[in-house]
Amino acid sequence: MLVAGDAARPSTGQTLWFGESGHGAAGVAWDWVRLPYGVVAMADPMALITNLQLINTAGEVLAPMESVRQLNEIVHALPWQSEVQRALGVH
Template sequence: MIPAWTVNAWPSALWQPGRDAPLHFVHLGTHVSTRLNKDWPSMGQTVWGGRAGDSAAGISWDWIEVSEGIIAIADPMMMITNLRLLGREGEVLTAHEVAPHLNGLVHRLPWQAEVSRALEQTQHTLPRPAVPFAGITSKSLSAGAGGWLT
């Protein structure tokens, strides 16, 4: 997967909402962070990309599973993107002016389904924790240890 934080290092892509063609993004990857404690929520990052005119454009953000099956943007003000949005007069918009546009873009993406799919795949591929002495029985001990239990 493309690391989420690298999207900011891509060459800038200019986009003027309402004037330029609408942006269409596709899922590039989702990372599920390792849970250090089973009581902590699942979390990670997701990356989406598309075109803004002739330039590659990307957006990524952190997500968190706030309850089983309920996935939310961890911080709607902390989207990582190489997009530079322009206002009506061609001026570069501030972070506060850009936030509603980026959140609207993300709202239209099927990102929660992609995160759910990544969570499901992660849960199916995690190794089962080893259970100490799970395969040991009194029969195997008596047979393999020179009969010390008998």
């Protein structure tokens, strides 16, 4: 989803990254905002939406705060900003 901005408000949108495996589909979604100078950032790094359940090396489900930290590391490793810039028509 993309909402083009103007002089009064920035462009905003939502990104969804997903993949399929033998266990089914997995995805992570987040809202983003285009800041001054064309910088694209997550609108709220704590507001990730996912169907993933992360576990530690002992097989225990991670606490919500630890899951958010791990998911943020995953999101920051993805080339999503360049895809948003492409969708916005920014080079």
